[in-house]
Amino acid sequence: MPIPNYREQVRFLLGQQEIKIGINNPNITLLEYLRLTARLTGTKEGCAEGDCGACTVLIGEIHQGNIRYQPINACITLLGMVDNKQVHTVETLAQDNVHPAQALMAEQHASQCGYCTPGFVMSIAALQCDLGDKSQTKVGASKAQIDDYLSGNLCRCTGYGPIINAAQEISKKPLSSAWQTQAQTAKKTIHEWMNDPRPLRCVGNKAIFVAPNSLDTLHDALLKHPDATLLGGATDVGLWITKLGKRLTNIIYLGQVSEMRNVSQTEDTLEIGAGVSLQDTQLLLGSLTPDLEHLMRRFGARQVRSQGTVGGNIANGSPIGDLPPALIALGAKLEIAGADGIRQIPLENFFIGYGKQDLSPGEFVRLIRIPINRNLHFRCWKISKRFDQDISSLMGAFSATVENNKFQDVRICFGGMAGTPKRASACEAVLLQQSVASDVLVHAKRALARDFEPITDMRASAEYRNYVAQNLLEKFILSINDKDQSILHKDTVWTTPAIHQ
Ligand SMILES: Cc1cc2nc3c(=O)[nH]c(=O)nc-3n(C[C@H](O)[C@H](O)[C@H](O)COP(=O)(O)OP(=O)(O)OC[C@H]3O[C@@H](n4cnc5c(N)ncnc54)[C@H](O)[C@@H]3O)c2cc1C
Ligand code: FES
Ligand code: FES
Numbered sequence: 001m002p003i004p005n006y007r008e009q010v011r012f013l014l015g016q017q018e019i020k021i022g023i024n025n026p027n028i029t030l031l032e033y034l035r036l037t038a039r040l041t042g043t044k045e046g047c048a049e050g051d052c053g054a055c056t057v058l059i060g061e062i063h064q065g066n067i068r069y070q071p072i073n074a075c076i077t078l079l080g081m082v083d084n085k086q087v088h089t090v091e092t093l094a095q096d097n098v099h100p101a102q103a104l105m106a107e108q109h110a111s112q113c114g115y116c117t118p119g120f121v122m123s124i125a126a127l128q129c130d131l132g133d134k135s136q137t138k139v140g141a142s143k144a145q146i147d148d149y150l151s152g153n154l155c156r157c158t159g160y161g162p163i164i165n166a167a168q169e170i171s172k173k174p175l176s177s178a179w180q181t182q183a184q185t186a187k188k189t190i191h192e193w194m195n196d197p198r199p200l201r202c203v204g205n206k207a208i209f210v211a212p213n214s215l216d217t218l219h220d221a222l223l224k225h226p227d228a229t230l231l232g233g234a235t236d237v238g239l240w241i242t243k244l245g246k247r248l249t250n251i252i253y254l255g256q257v258s259e260m261r262n263v264s265q266t267e268d269t270l271e272i273g274a275g276v277s278l279q280d281t282q283l284l285l286g287s288l289t290p291d292l293e294h295l296m297r298r299f300g301a302r303q304v305r306s307q308g309t310v311g312g313n314i315a316n317g318s319p320i321g322d323l324p325p326a327l328i329a330l331g332a333k334l335e336i337a338g339a340d341g342i343r344q345i346p347l348e349n350f351f352i353g354y355g356k357q358d359l360s361p362g363e364f365v366r367l368i369r370i371p372i373n374r375n376l377h378f379r380c381w382k383i384s385k386r387f388d389q390d391i392s393s394l395m396g397a398f399s400a401t402v403e404n405n406k407f408q409d410v411r412i413c414f415g416g417m418a419g420t421p422k423r424a425s426a427c428e429a430v431l432l433q434q435s436v437a438s439d440v441l442v443h444a445k446r447a448l449a450r451d452f453e454p455i456t457d458m459r460a461s462a463e464y465r466n467y468v469a470q471n472l473l474e475k476f477i478l479s480i481n482d483k484d485q486s487i488l489h490k491d492t493v494w495t496t497p498a499i500h501q
Pocket of ligand 1: 239275311312
């Protein structure tokens with residue numbers, strides 16, 4: 001297919017104002033642009049690593065034909081990523097009058113030094129957008145929904161009670177007509193932009209930011225810049241810039257490649273494009289099993305999940321990434337594309353060693369294919385010090401079928417126990433063909449201890465990791481035996497997932 005001409009300026013709506021701007025340095029973050037160029041200093045910088053939420057802004061983008069607003073961290077978002085989107089800051093949020101999120105934070109005395117306040121305002125405004133869309137406003141948000149929206153924001157002074165009250169109150173208010181009007185206008189503008197076939201390519205001082213908008217234009221960009229850094233949601237890459245001080249030269253942003261944001265499902269397979277956000281993945285995987293829903297809910301915080309992608313969580317090769325162990329236990333396969341075509345590999349084979357993945361220059365992860373087995377017993381547990389916004393000390397995922405009361409197709413995978421996500425092959429071998437109710441657990445635990453030599457680091461000691469891994473194994477077997485329903489979920493029942501994209 002012929003490659004269309006490229007556009008050379010990022011275009012987006014800042015509130016309702018159209019911005020068109022070239023990028024000389026592709027490393028510039030949205031936060032730097034807002035504070036230093038647009039002089040909108042309401043958006044604050046706290047941690048510069050996605051943890052505190054002081055820099056939260058709303059991003060509006062077209063989703064299923066409508067405009068959807070989600071909170072993201074501006075500190076780790078690169079400016080080029082907001083192309084064809086709308087950005088709302090604490091300044092642009094107010095329409096005719098102050099936004100209810102702002103009014104309620106003041107009424108509830110939910111601010112003292114005020115440094116965190118703009119971020120909280122944006123997060124509770126996002127909650128209202130979400131609930132407003134679902135006509136849930138009469139009853140208001142549940143405690144879990146409020147926690148979900150606030151867990152990415154930190155306040156050091158006020159105490160969370162008044163902030164939670166403000167969130168509760170806003171969740172009962174329908175979206176104002178002024179807000180809905182601006183959303184419709186934004187949607188129209190973005191739709192027009194998206195009909196323009198030209199992808200974005202900003203050429204700066206010895207550096208390039210390209211945002212291909214199809215697989216064809218992505219292949220073209222990779223052919224020209226095989227050494228470029230691929231950018232998913234930047235929830236890792238953003239920190240290379242803000243924390244490690246790296247200066248990336250060529251960047252290829254994958255977020256506009258529509259084919260990589262697709263989801264499809266047949267009777268026995270679920271395919272998730274590598275560019276699908278972690279937030280949308282929560283809904284998809286959650287409709288397969290409650291454990292996966294719970295796992296995704298504990299992934300970073302709302303801002304991180306809205307931005308980070310499934311492909312990024314796999315391709316970063318982290319030994320403590322949360323999705324890979326679960327997907328490996330489910331028997332997932334990766335589709336990898338490059339100039340030589342497409343190849344499919346079992347996900348576990350992708351992780352060759354610490355920091356080393358089976359991905360050549362010019363290749364990218366295109367999608368994840370997950371088999372659906374309705375007879376599968378599947379459980380997974382993330383172990384970390386905090387419930388929200390914390391990286392795993394270890395993560396265990398277990399799956400097996402049981403025939404004639406014996407284990408079949410056992411797949412056990414751990415994160416945080418080795419330099420890569422790794423299957424517990426000795427333990428699997430011990431369990432295979434053994435009776436579920438037998439005393440196999442003792443032997444299986446011993447085998448598990450042989451499978452791994454975890455390290456001691458700031459998250460956990462080696463002893464703790466070994467001990468907890470064995471306990472999780474026991475919990476899995478107990479859950480199959482269904483002995484203690486008070487502490488365990490009911491066994492997983494596979495249901496038909498609702499497709500959201
Ligand atoms: C505050 C915070 C909390 C976090 N909490 C968690 C957590 O609870 N659990 C967890 O597992 N992780 C967590 N993370 C890490 C991170 O959010 C995830 O790993 C996320 O999935 C990365 O996805 P991304 O799209 O943002 O990747 P990016 O940062 O864009 O990219 C990461 C790496 O993957 C490569 N890449 C991205 N997409 C592709 C592709 N399609 N093909 C080939 N290469 C690709 C990039 O080149 C880069 O090397 C957290 C991060 C932050 C900042
Ligand atoms: S400044 Fe802390 S999350 Fe962005
Ligand atoms: S009011 Fe001071 S940090 Fe929240």
